[in-house]
Structures are given as structure tokens and as C-alpha cells.
Amino acid sequence: MKIKPTIAINDNGFLFDPSTGESYTTNPVAREIIFMMKQNLPIDHIKTNILERYDVDEVVFEKNLIDFIAMLQHFNLSEELA
Amino acid sequence: MEKRTFTIAVTGLNNTDNPGPGVPVIRGIRESNDFDVRVIGMAYENLEPGIYMPGITDKTYLIPYPSAGTKVFLNRIIEIHQKENIDLIIPNFDAELYTFIKSEKILAQHGIRTFLPTLEQLDERSKANLPAYGEKYGVKVPDSREITSLTDIPSLRDDFDYPLLVKGKFYDAYLAYNSEQVINHFNKIASKWGLPVIIQEFIKGTELNVVALGDGTGRTVAAVSMRKQYITDKGKAWGGITINDPKMMEITHSIISKTQWKGGMELEMIKTTSNDYYLIEINPRIPAWVYLAVGAGQNIPEALVKLSMNMDTPSYESYQVGKMFIRYSWDMLGDIGQFEKISMNGELKNMEE
Structure with missing residues (x-):
């Protein structure tokens, strides 16, 4: 899963979809995840990276990550890795 | 000089x-x-x-x-x-x-x-003629029908699902969820804009708009697309943002090319969740949000003046995506x-x- 290349993301984690004009704000952790997805890093890698650096229960994080990825798909912001 | x-x-x-x-x-x-x-x-x-x-x-x-x-x-x-x-x-x-x-x-x-369209161009894009227009130029349009009397309303149930749109021939559009509401809107619109009143299938999706300028030979001189971000109770854009939607541009260029449209125009389209584009209206003039296009790099009013004055008017090739306007009082x-x-x-x- 990766962020569509057409989606513009700035350093503050503000997303803009030029094809729809929709924009989205993200919190700091979501921003980190999006930046990693933008680099085409696999989800497992993203998960490990976040778990290493944050004090979070793995099950809780995994559930939130799945929700977040589903949200990105719902808003048409992501696509499968080639 | x-x-x-x-x-x-x-x-x-x-x-x-x-x-x-x-x-x-x-x-x-x-x-x-x-x-x-x-x-x-x-x-x-x-x-x-x-x-x-x-x-x-x-x-x-x-x-x-x-x-x-x-x-x-x-x-x-x-x-x-x-x-x-x-x-x-x-x-x-x-x-x-x-x-x-x-x-x-x-x-x-x-x-x-x-610098205006011909009478034929004006007539064929009217709301009442939209189904024929869609067929002629290969554009998806919502089903619509003209009505001229309250007695036409009960039979709408045979051809349309509710909700449906009740539109004036020039302006105004209201969503109606039942025949009672159609009657109310019919009376309101008929007293303001006259007859016929247009009944149109309601297409669910995102409304997108294009302001464009045709030179009368089929050339698109300018075209900028926008999504309304904030809509007033009159359905007017109070805020909007330029977007990059290649399909809308393709439809716009095709319409201008096939109709040889002369003058400014606004295309109102609905993009459905299955990525179908329905043309719901063509306004035969420059829309009120045109200054967004000017700010995004396509000065359409200026280009219209140049065309009128036979000045060299090359086509605009691009515009700034993500340019916004916000009206204020x-x-x-x-x-x-x-x-x-x-x-x-x-x-x-x-x-x-």
C-alpha cells in the first residue's frame, strides 16, 4: 500500500488531492506513517518502526493502523504497491 | 507599441x-x-x-x-x-x-x-433540450422532462425516482422528495421564471464545474475546473478550489470542438462514485466565479475581449491547481x-x- 503519487503532502502532514480539491489534516503519527508510505515502505516495516519508537500496545496499534489504511483507501488516497 | x-x-x-x-x-x-x-x-x-x-x-x-x-x-x-x-x-x-x-x-x-454563441447553440444547450444534446454530442446527461402544468406532476412517478430536481428555465433548482414538494417548487419557479419548469433526474455525486471559452471555430481558448467547497442556501459557490480532473477537461474540449461554441460558458457536472461524469447544465456565459480562473492563470475575460477585437489569443495550456476563492460580505x-x-x-x- 502506498500513497498515490498525485497526492500533495507538505511537511506539516497536510494532504491535498488535486483531482478532487479535497484536503486532509493528519496528526503527527499519521504524518509519519504517510511519509513512510510515500517512500513505498511495506506496512510491516512501518509497524515495526512505530512500535520501536512509541510506547504503544501492538494489538491496539495494529487495529488503528488497519483503520487508518482503510480510511486512506476510502478517500482514494492510496493504491497498491506495484 | x-x-x-x-x-x-x-x-x-x-x-x-x-x-x-x-x-x-x-x-x-x-x-x-x-x-x-x-x-x-x-x-x-x-x-x-x-x-x-x-x-x-x-x-x-x-x-x-x-x-x-x-x-x-x-x-x-x-x-x-x-x-x-x-x-x-x-x-x-x-x-x-x-x-x-x-x-x-x-x-x-x-x-x-x-462575442456570443449563435441562437442555435444557445437553444440546443437549454435545460429542456439537454437529453437531445447529450445524445448528439456523446455526453452522459440526467434524464429530464419539461412540465407546463400541475397536472403533469402525478405522472412523474412513472419515469423518475424521488428525489428529483425541479429547475427553472434560467435559474433556480430545488430537490423534491415527493409530489407535494414538486408542486410547491413548481409554483415558486413558474411564478418567478415562467414556464416550462424542468424536472431532472437527481444524480448523486460531487458537483464539479468548468469555466471555458470557445473561439467559435472549435478551439478551446481557456478552461479551468473547480469544485465548490462551500455552497450557499441558493446553491451558489461561496468558496471553491481549482482541481486537476483530466476527464472533465476532455469532455470540455470535446463539447467546444463539436459544437464550435463561441463565447464563455460554464459546464456543471456531477462525478459519481463510480467515476461517471454527468453533464447537468451548460450556462451560456461566464460564471460569477471566473476570477478564480484569472487568479489560477487563465484570464478568461481578457481572452474574450481579445477574441472580440481580433487580437492574437493563444490557447491557455495550464493553470494553477489548488487555487482557492472565498467570497465575503x-x-x-x-x-x-x-x-x-x-x-x-x-x-x-x-x-x-
Whole structure:
């Protein structure tokens, strides 16, 4: 899963979809995840990276990550890795 | 080379919560680097804000509504022309276009140019003719039907699912969830805009708009697409953002090419969740949000003036995506003397002159 290349993301984690004009704000952790997805890093890698650096229960994080990825798909912001 | 100065008359100075395109059109043409302009406002009502706004018109005249009759209407235009020597008129209301197009030759004989679609082009894109238009030019359009009487309403259930849209022939559109609501909207619209009233299938999706300019030979001189971000209770855009939607541009270029559209236009489309595009309306003039296109890099009013004046007018190739507009209200102060002049004399010079 990766962020569509057409989606513009700035350093503050503000997303803009030029094809729809929709924009989205993200919190700091979501921003980190999006930046990693933008680099085409696999989800497992993203998960490990976040778990290493944050004090979070793995099950809780995994559930939130799945929700977040589903949200990105719902808003048409992501696509499968080639 | 010395810049030419044109005297351009513009209608649609009603910069209200249901704004006419006159003021943004004037802002666009005043920003031209290729010509200078003297702007003559033409107003139907003496409280149209554009009459009083500083830096918009140089002088404004009251004109009668086209419904007063073509002769009365034209006589007033010619009277103003004799004082101001108008080079070009840019009409900005759907309701006045028929009169201006019909009068194109007479205006030309007096040396007044226009840059308008033909009567055939105007008629075929009317709301009532939209299904035939869609078929002819290969564009998806919602099913629609004209109704002229309350007795037509019960049978709508045979052809349409609720909710459906009830539309006036020029302006206004209301969503109706049952036949009672259709009756209410029918009466309201018929008393304001006359008959027929148009019933249109409701397509669920995101409304997207394109402002475009055709040169009359099939060439798209400019086209900018926008999504409304904030809509008033009158359905007007109070905020919008330019977007990059290649499919909408393709549809726009195709329509202009096939119809050889001449003049400004606004395409209103619905993009469904399955990525189908339905053309719901074509407005045969520049829309009130045109200044967004100017800000995004396509000065459509300026290009329209250049085409009218046979100046070199290359097509715009791109525009800035993510450019936004937000309308606002502002209490402008005037003087009773100004109101007196426009009311009593039918004309008012801008205060800055």
C-alpha cells in the first residue's frame, strides 16, 4: 500500500488531492506513517518502526493502523504497491 | 507599441449573495497588460453593488429589462453608445442573452461588438433540450422532462425516482422528495421564471464545474475546473478550489470542438462514485466565479475581449491547481447623492473619476 503519487503532502502532514480539491489534516503519527508510505515502505516495516519508537500496545496499534489504511483507501488516497 | 483603449460595457453588476459575473469579469479585463479599458456598467436595478464599488466601472447606466421589449432595450443601449462609444458589450445574464444575440447585427452596424454563441447553440444547450444534446454530442446527461402544468406532476412517478430536481428555465433548482414538494417548487419557479419548469433526474455525486471559452471555430481558448467547497442556501459557490480532473477537461474540449461554441460558458457536472461524469447544465456565459480562473492563470475575460477585437489569443495550456476563492460580505458606504443620480438620471460616474 502506498500513497498515490498525485497526492500533495507538505511537511506539516497536510494532504491535498488535486483531482478532487479535497484536503486532509493528519496528526503527527499519521504524518509519519504517510511519509513512510510515500517512500513505498511495506506496512510491516512501518509497524515495526512505530512500535520501536512509541510506547504503544501492538494489538491496539495494529487495529488503528488497519483503520487508518482503510480510511486512506476510502478517500482514494492510496493504491497498491506495484 | 502603444496599448489600445477599449470601451467595454458589462452587465451583471449584482454582486449579491446570488452574484452576477459582471464584477469579476471587469476585474479580469482591468488586469490586462495588453490593452487599457474604460468600463461602462449596465445595471437593471439601482442598488446593484457594482454600480457603487470603487475601481469597478467608470460609469454606470440603468437599462430596462429585456422583457420590456427588444426595441426599448436596444434604444437604451444605442443611446448609451452615442455618449460612450462602446467597442464591446459583455452580457452576463442568461435571461438577456437571447435579446443580445438577436440584436447582434444591429449592434454591429453601430460599431458595437459582441462575442456570443449563435441562437442555435444557445437553444440546443437549454435545460429542456439537454437529453437531445447529450445524445448528439456523446455526453452522459440526467434524464429530464419539461412540465407546463400541475397536472403533469402525478405522472412523474412513472419515469423518475424521488428525489428529483425541479429547475427553472434560467435559474433556480430545488430537490423534491415527493409530489407535494414538486408542486410547491413548481409554483415558486413558474411564478418567478415562467414556464416550462424542468424536472431532472437527481444524480448523486460531487458537483464539479468548468469555466471555458470557445473561439467559435472549435478551439478551446481557456478552461479551468473547480469544485465548490462551500455552497450557499441558493446553491451558489461561496468558496471553491481549482482541481486537476483530466476527464472533465476532455469532455470540455470535446463539447467546444463539436459544437464550435463561441463565447464563455460554464459546464456543471456531477462525478459519481463510480467515476461517471454527468453533464447537468451548460450556462451560456461566464460564471460569477471566473476570477478564480484569472487568479489560477487563465484570464478568461481578457481572452474574450481579445477574441472580440481580433487580437492574437493563444490557447491557455495550464493553470494553477489548488487555487482557492472565498467570497465575503463587506459593508460599503455610499451617499444618498449617488443613489439619487442613478435613480433620477439613470447614470452615475464612479466616485474615483
